[in-house]
């Protein structure tokens with residue numbers, strides 16, 4: 342058996358709730374591991390985090406973790422309405438696998454975080470929190486949405502501050518990895534992107550993972566927080582979006598040629614790096630029910 346297959350056999354995964362995305366991710370988001378989803382704003386990062394937080398409650402036999410989720414949010418306000426909307430469709434399509442009277446939103450512990458120091462403080466208390474919540478569904482999924490927001494304005498661009506920032510990265514990731522290992526948790530983080538300017542060489546051309554350059558909305562971007570943070574996560578997934586103009590008779594906009602033009606957002610999930618996934622990408626859509634993969638028929 343090759344090492345890649347060994348990892349797949351022994352690692353438990355949390356389903357996304359979509360068979361196409363699960364197949365693409367070889368079962369879902371892995372436990373005992375840190376998975377990062379990086380994308381520009383409005384790409385679906387929060388949507389997939391909410392979706393996973395609900396799906397974690399499913400029994401293991403149905404791809405879940407039979408577990409609750411701890412959702413640490415750094416972007417305000419927390420999207421309670423979207424969670425409620427997702428929970429309604431989740432409950433109606435999974436009624437047979439969930440306790441009949443329970444509200445799935447109750448299986449998600451939501452906690453706001455305002456700074457990196459506060460995150461460290463919360464994580465130091467998480468161990469006893471997880472242990473004490475053993476009576477209900479145990480916490481087996483930790484979400485941090487988003488990690489970049491904690492570092493957005495707190496640090497100057499000086500060597501001393503950058504060193505302080507890197508040391509915080511390593512502290513956070515080693516605490517997360519220790520928690521993930523001890524409780525067999527799936528850890529899911531979101532990260533933002535920054536625009537890349539200038540030629541694709543030198544530090545700009547530095548390749549991290551499978552993809553040389555990341556493109557979204559026609560811009561070349563790279564994940565926020567740089568190389569030091571890239572070394573802190575086990576897997577990195579990238580969500581891209583591109584607006585396409587399709588001429589259509591019943592479309593919404595009038596194109597240059599006088600015909601109708603319909604704007605359509607094409608979204609893709611890419612593997613930037615992951616120990617258990619090959620270089621690949623998968624189209625997806627976002628609906629009221631969440632994120633769903635789309636299989637493109639071969640011509």
Ligand SMILES: Nc1ncnc2c1ncn2[C@@H]1O[C@H](COP(=O)(O)OP(=O)(O)OP(=O)(O)O)[C@@H](O)[C@H]1O
Nearest residue numbers: 380381382383384385386387388389416627628629
């Ligand atoms: N109910 C819904 N039906 C269809 N699409 C939706 C629905 N809710 C959200 N979306 C789509 O999801 C996108 C927002 O997703 P989300 O907030 O998860 O993105 P994000 O990457 O987390 O953004 P940010 O970084 O700004 O928080 C919107 O652009 C919208 O197109």
